[in-house]
Structure formats: structure tokens, C-alpha cells
Amino acid sequence: MADRRVRVRFAPSPTGALHIGGVRTALYNYLFARQHNGDLVFRIEDTDSHRFVPGAEDYILESFKWLGIGFDEGVSFGGNFGPYRQSERKDIYKKYVKILLDTDKAYIAFDTPEELEAKRQEIPNFQYDATTRTQMRNSLTLGKGATDELIAQGNQFVVRFKIEPNEDIVVHDIIRGDVTINSNILDDKVLYKSADNLPTYHLANIVDDHLMEISHVIRGEEWLSSAPLHVLLYRAFNWEDSMPKFAHLPLLLKPEGKGKLSKRDGDRLGFPVFPLEWHDPKTGETSMGYRECGYLPDALVNFLALLGWNPGDDQELLSMDELIKKFDISHCSKAGARFDIKKCVWFNHEYILLKSSKEIACDFEQILIQHGVHETFDRIVTVVEMMKSRVDFVKELWDLCSFFFVAPIEYDAKTVKKRWKDYSVKQMTELKVLINDLDDFSIENQEAVVMKWIEEKEYNTGDVMNAFRLTLVGEGKGPHMFDISAFLGKKETINRMERAIESIKI
Ligand code: GLU
Numbered sequence: 001m002a003d004r005r006v007r008v009r010f011a012p013s014p015t016g017a018l019h020i021g022g023v024r025t026a027l028y029n030y031l032f033a034r035q036h037n038g039d040l041v042f043r044i045e046d047t048d049s050h051r052f053v054p055g056a057e058d059y060i061l062e063s064f065k066w067l068g069i070g071f072d073e074g075v076s077f078g079g080n081f082g083p084y085r086q087s088e089r090k091d092i093y094k095k096y097v098k099i100l101l102d103t104d105k106a107y108i109a110f111d112t113p114e115e116l117e118a119k120r121q122e123i124p125n126f127q128y129d130a131t132t133r134t135q136m137r138n139s140l141t142l143g144k145g146a147t148d149e150l151i152a153q154g155n156q157f158v159v160r161f162k163i164e165p166n167e168d169i170v171v172h173d174i175i176r177g178d179v180t181i182n183s184n185i186l187d188d189k190v191l192y193k194s195a196d197n198l199p200t201y202h203l204a205n206i207v208d209d210h211l212m213e214i215s216h217v218i219r220g221e222e223w224l225s226s227a228p229l230h231v232l233l234y235r236a237f238n239w240e241d242s243m244p245k246f247a248h249l250p251l252l253l254k255p256e257g258k259g260k261l262s263k264r265d266g267d268r269l270g271f272p273v274f275p276l277e278w279h280d281p282k283t284g285e286t287s288m289g290y291r292e293c294g295y296l297p298d299a300l301v302n303f304l305a306l307l308g309w310n311p312g313d314d315q316e317l318l319s320m321d322e323l324i325k326k327f328d329i330s331h332c333s334k335a336g337a338r339f340d341i342k343k344c345v346w347f348n349h350e351y352i353l354l355k356s357s358k359e360i361a362c363d364f365e366q367i368l369i370q371h372g373v374h375e376t377f378d379r380i381v382t383v384v385e386m387m388k389s390r391v392d393f394v395k396e397l398w399d400l401c402s403f404f405f406v407a408p409i410e411y412d413a414k415t416v417k418k419r420w421k422d423y424s425v426k427q428m429t430e431l432k433v434l435i436n437d438l439d440d441f442s443i444e445n446q447e448a449v450v451m452k453w454i455e456e457k458e459y460n461t462g463d464v465m466n467a468f469r470l471t472l473v474g475e476g477k478g479p480h481m482f483d484i485s486a487f488l489g490k491k492e493t494i495n496r497m498e499r500a501i502e503s504i505k506i
Pocket of ligand 1: 011012218220223
């Protein structure tokens, strides 16, 4: 088995938006597949028709496209092991249900929900297992003839897995080591329901892992409790040789306190738990997405990659290629990883810095267009270059930089009060003349000429510069003054100064 091809899968159930923990699971599978030149399969586990939510599958696919997590085969990608949607594999599962029944590894049960409920009332902590199955209505107690007759009469039934009591089941987990569980705590799980002619998650999951030649099952910790049953199922089918290796990833913990990160934490603290905005077709509710909130996909990937794993040194900024090289599934932590949205914001800021100003300008251009501003790309790049170090999100550039593109029509009252002195009109009028006479409007020349003039006039540099800023920006913010005037150009600078001189009243 040593040279077995690495094949992993991400197998969501389309029950709604993809939780950010699911994104981390898919990412780890992706990194693992890529670093072993293996395959990543996208399988849809939709055997629970009651929980099916329309649109969820497309949403999940769009999320991964946005994040740059690519699949090699599966739903919408094709491949040799399809179909990859479990609802399209009904006939395959039936064959395996029959194998378990024929080999006495499973049995048929007719107990109605009412009968089961009555048993629960009668026996505290009732569990359908080796000790109780003898008191129930199933093929073991009824015998073959009666069972066949009930089926022929059209009675609905389920197929249950016959778990042998008091057996230690060992799950070999790459992250957690050997996890031992005694079979007494397991119930005879339902593997198939005649009512919808579909298997349950447990059967479909392991039949597909086997048939799709999955070598490693990398999934969230919440599935660890299913693993012993899965081990038993592999054994029941005599597939032990092809049993995948398990790796159960650490939980994502709430930002504070105990328990796992929930959508409510995000709502309460104002951050998204879904990659993309999600419109719930059932409730009509809209939930925030990382994309719509302005997070860069590679920043989010980097942030998620370090929730439960780190490269063992201080390096925090890792590109997808570096992650593929360095990721080590055996070094994932067992303990839950605390979710800290501030860290994600930090990554976003760092990725804005890492990217070229041109790349950021592409996004900022869209925001400018939304505000009705149409500028040449080069000028947008210039502004981005000047200002990108000051923001955590590209969209923050608008508030910070709109004055580059739109002249102020109002002047911030507080700044006027503080910065516009009774001599400001006189100084700004002189400065306007000085600037108007400049042939060389470069940053350096403006600065040299203006500073010399201030010195000769014995003006206070702060006074002049603050008032000058107010005329061009409309308030007290912005980068270096001559960067602003040089960007605006002589004509626009003069226009703005004139307008301010006329309209600022104190
Ligand atoms: N369908 C399960 C889910 O929704 C798959 C769990 C597994 O990876 O085995 O995550």
C-alpha cells in the first residue's frame, strides 16, 4: 500500500452555505493532494433529501473558484469514478446493502417512529444495539418468511448495521494517533431507508471512498465519532486493505470562551462565517461573506491555513505554492484553533501590501466607477501607490482618497475652525500666485519654491500647509501636500484654492 496514489475528497452535503471550517477542510485536502501530486475529488453527499437546499452546490463551487482551490474531478469537473453526486448512485448502494444483508452483517428493521419512541420512554438511554435488538421488530426477531412478507406487503423498512458488542475498535488517525472506542457505545446505525430508496451518510460515504479509491480522509473533528463505524464497515466489506488513512482536523473555536465557532458568533461580533454572501432560500435571510466584505481570497486562504497548522517557524505569510510545499498533515494540532478575525484583517492588510499597486488598482477602479468616477488607470495606480499602506481593505481607499478624484464642495467645520486663520486668505492668495507661476510642477520643485517663499515671508510652515491642505482636500487628512498638488496638476490645484478662498468663511 506504500505506493498507493494519493486521492482525497471534499464531500459536502448541500444543506446550505459552506461554513468557513469547511473551507479550511477543503483547503487542507487541496494542499495535501497537490503536494503529493494526487487527486482532489469533489463529491456531493446529498442522500438526506430533507436537508437539501437548492443553490448550495453552486454556492460551494463558486466559493472554491474564488479562493483558488481547484479540484481534479467530481461534480462539475468530471472524472472516471462518477457519478459524483450520491443521489445519482442509488443503484450502486443497493448492491452493497445487499452484500451486508446476505453476509448477516446487517438486518432489516420495521420499527415505526412511534414504536421507537415508545421504547425510548420505556428504557432510559435506549440504544438500538445487541442488547435491545432482540426486543424489536426486525428480521432477526421475525425470521426470513415474516420479513419477506412484510416487505411484499409494502411495509417501509430500514437496514441496520449489526454491531458486535464489546469490541475495541481502533481508529488510526494521522493527527490524533490511535483512538480506541468500545463498540458497546455504538448503536446499530441505519444504513439504508426504503422510504426514499437511499442509503444514509455512513454507507454512502464509505462505499464511495472505497470505489473512488480514496487514500486519505481529511475532515473536521466532528466526524471523528463516525470513524469507528466506518472502520467496522470497511471490515464488513473486507476492504480493510484499502481503508483510507484518517486525519481529523482540529475544531475552529469561538473567538472567546468555549465551544466551536458558530454563525451566531459571527453575527454577534460582526464578521462573516461564510466565504461568499449567502441568501438562504428557506428563510430569506442574507448572511455576510468574506468576498463581499472585501477580504482578498489569498489572504483568507493564508489565514485559514494557519488555523490548526503552522510551518514550525515564525513565517506567517505563505503563498499557496509555499503552503503546498510546507504543509504537513501530521503536524496539525489536536487542540482546537481559536478563530481570531483581527488576525484575518491583518492578513488582508499584508496582502494589500504584497500585491502590486496595479493589482489593487484593478479592484479600486471598480469602486471608483460605482461612485461615478472615471479615471485613467495610471492615475488610479498612482493614488493606490501613495495610499495602500494605510488600509486593511481596498474599499477603505474610497473614504481615504476620494478627494484625489472629486474636488471638495464643503469644508470640514472642525478643521476650518482649527486651521483657517484670519490671515489664511491672504497667505493662500499669495501661494496661489506663486504656484501659478511655476513651470516645473514636480513634487520636488513645488516643495523647494514654496518652502523658500515661506522662509522669506517668515510664515509658519504648519499654518500654510494646513490651510493649503484644507483648500485641496476639504479636511485635514491625506498624504504629503505636494504629492496631492502634483497629482491634481496646476490647473485643478489653482481651481480648488480659488474656490476655498471664496467660500471658506470664519
Ligand atoms: N458529507 C459530510 C460533510 O458534510 C462528509 C464528511 C466526511 O468528510 O466524511 O462534511
